[in-house]
Amino acid sequence: MERTAEPGRPEADGPGGRPAMPYASRRAVLGTALAAVTLAAAGAVTGCESSGSGSGSGSRGDQDRSPFTGGSEKGDHVLAVKIDNVDPARPQTGLDQADLVYTEEVEAGLSRILAVFASRVPASVGPVRSARESDLELLRQFGRPALAFSGVQSKLMPTLEAAPLRLVPPGKLGDGYERDPSRPAPHNLYLRARTAVDAAKDASAPRDIGFRFGPAPDGGRRVGEHSVRYPAARFSFNWSADRRRWLVSMDGAPAHARGDGRLAPATVVVQYVTARASRFRDSSGSVTPYTETVGQGRALVLRDGKEYRARWSRPSADRGTIFTDSEGHRLPFARGQVWTALVPKD
Numbered sequence: 001m002e003r004t005a006e007p008g009r010p011e012a013d014g015p016g017g018r019p020a021m022p023y024a025s026r027r028a029v030l031g032t033a034l035a036a037v038t039l040a041a042a043g044a045v046t047g048c049e050s051s052g053s054g055s056g057s058g059s060r061g062d063q064d065r066s067p068f069t070g071g072s073e074k075g076d077h078v079l080a081v082k083i084d085n086v087d088p089a090r091p092q093t094g095l096d097q098a099d100l101v102y103t104e105e106v107e108a109g110l111s112r113i114l115a116v117f118a119s120r121v122p123a124s125v126g127p128v129r130s131a132r133e134s135d136l137e138l139l140r141q142f143g144r145p146a147l148a149f150s151g152v153q154s155k156l157m158p159t160l161e162a163a164p165l166r167l168v169p170p171g172k173l174g175d176g177y178e179r180d181p182s183r184p185a186p187h188n189l190y191l192r193a194r195t196a197v198d199a200a201k202d203a204s205a206p207r208d209i210g211f212r213f214g215p216a217p218d219g220g221r222r223v224g225e226h227s228v229r230y231p232a233a234r235f236s237f238n239w240s241a242d243r244r245r246w247l248v249s250m251d252g253a254p255a256h257a258r259g260d261g262r263l264a265p266a267t268v269v270v271q272y273v274t275a276r277a278s279r280f281r282d283s284s285g286s287v288t289p290y291t292e293t294v295g296q297g298r299a300l301v302l303r304d305g306k307e308y309r310a311r312w313s314r315p316s317a318d319r320g321t322i323f324t325d326s327e328g329h330r331l332p333f334a335r336g337q338v339w340t341a342l343v344p345k346d
Contacts, residue, residue, distance in 0.1 A: 066119050067206050068099035069266075070213025070335035075099075075118030077203040078145035081191055082135065083113040084127040085233070089187040090250065094125035096257035099206075101265065101339045105275055106132065107286035109231025114138065116145070118206045121197050126190035128177070131156075133278050134291040136163045140317035143204030148176075148191045153280055166203040168196045210320030214332035217325065220306035228270055228341040235341060237268045239305040246302060248339070266336025268302040269323070271312055275344035291342050298345075299323060303334040 066074045083092055085103070092113070095101060100116040114135060115125065131149040133156055139145055146166040160167065170177045176195040180188040197203075227236040237246040245264035248255040255263045271293075278290035296313040301323060310331050314321040323331045 065213075066099065067208045067211060068116065068118060069337060070211075070333065071119060073119040074206055075120070076205055077118065077197055077200060078142045078206055079117045079121065079193060079197055079200065079203065080135075080139055080142070080145050080147050081115050081117070081125045081193070082129050082131050082147070082149040083115055083125070084129040084187055085111050085113050085250070086187070087251070088184055089127045089129075090253075091256045091258040092126065093190060093258040094122040094193065095263055096260050096337075097122045099337065101337070102138065102342060103228070103235060103339070104132075104134070104291050104342045105230045105233075105289050105344060107282040107288055108284075109233065111230050111233035111235070116142070117193060117197075121193050123192065123194060124178075124190050125193045127180075127183070127187045128189045128191050129186070131160060132288060132290075133159065133280060134289075134293070136160065136165070137317050138291070138293045139163075139165060141209045141314070141320045143207055144202075146196060146200035146203040148173075148193075148196055150186070150189050156280060166200045168200055173199055208320060210314070210322045211338065212330045212332045213335050216304045216306065216334070217308065217329075217332060219325075220308045222305055223302070223307045224305070226268070226270070226300070226302055226307065228343055230343075237265075237302060237339075239302075240264065241305060244304070244334075245336070246339075264337075265339040266303065267333040267338045269333075269338065269340040270300040270302070271321075271340055271342055272297050272299060272345035273342050275342075289344075291344075293321070293342065301331055301333065 064074065065072060083095070095115055097117065097120045098115040099118050102114040103111050104114070106112045112129060128148060128150045130151045131147065136159065139147065144164045144166060146168050148168050151169065152160055168176060173196060176192045176199065178190055178192065180190060223239070225236060225238045227234060234251050236249040240247050243264055245266055246268050248263040257263060274292040274295065275289045278288045280288040282288060294314050294317050296311065299310040299312045301308040301310050308325065308331060310323045310325060312321050312323050325331050
């Protein structure tokens with residue numbers, strides 16, 4: 001038979017003859033204890049997330065930093081500029097203020113540069129040159145960035161116009177470009193970058209593209225210099241302990257920004273990729289390489305005077321690129337400008 005407590009009397013005796021707590025009170029205490037455990041667990045999870053290195057991976061302070069450089073300035077819109085990189089084009093203008101610099105192979109084994117700006121937008125960038133098909137795949141990770149370029153093959157133009165890009169070539173931004181009469185064409189077209197950003201207010205804001213920033217990890221191999229070679233171009237990166245930066249040389253000559261000092265990123269990534277022939281050729285008949293940046297492969301990360309072996313992974317074009325160490329942990333970059341050399345794998 002079910003026992004019913006008398007009014008004003010405990011429901012039952014507890015251990016040792018102490019009055020037992022009423023059921024409703026016991027439920028309230030248990031609920032309070034459960035809530036406390038839940039809050040503690042949530043705090044522990046949050047603490048673990050906050051301890052991860054890099055922008056976008058932890059504390060609110062990190063989330064407010066640039067996802068491209070880990071710096072305190074983030075910027076409002078992403079502007080990518082295709083930049084010439086042959087001897088008559090050097091020294092280039094504005095490269096020292098880019099958040100990200102990508103190098104890639106183009107026709108005849110030469111190299112070209114794609115510079116990405118967000119946190120700082122210089123007055124002038126260039127010389128500006130034509131876009132390539134593989135730029136579309138590389139830029140998808142930024143959302144819908146603005147792209148400045150001098151032109152493109154007519155067969156590629158429909159694909160370019162259909163891509164998620166805010167195009168700002170000379171034909172759409174006439175007052176956004178100028179020619180430098182002291183330089184020979186076609187190496188003398190410069191973008192008024194701030195004009196381009198003002199005209200592209202609908203371009204994407206900076207977002208996470210997979211990079212993480214923080215203190216140098218354990219391990220690594222101390223190196224003073226690393227070179228990247230294309231068939232007809234070469235980049236070298238020499239570590240400066242005084243500046244804590246990698247000093248850039250192009251084809252054996254120190255690389256400077258026009259009117260400023262030596263180009264010197266904080267982190268250099270050598271990303272080994274598949275480079276295949278595209279369906280396009282230049283005016284001389286040379287095949288245009290297509291650089292694949294979706295997939296996975298090996299990489300080297302240079303930071304703080306050391307070289308770290310890494311793996312890169314980018315599962316789809318609209319996703320960023322993740323760099324991990326041999327144990328699968330995210331490999332943090334040094335805060336500051338990042339150069340990525342897209343190098344055909346063996």
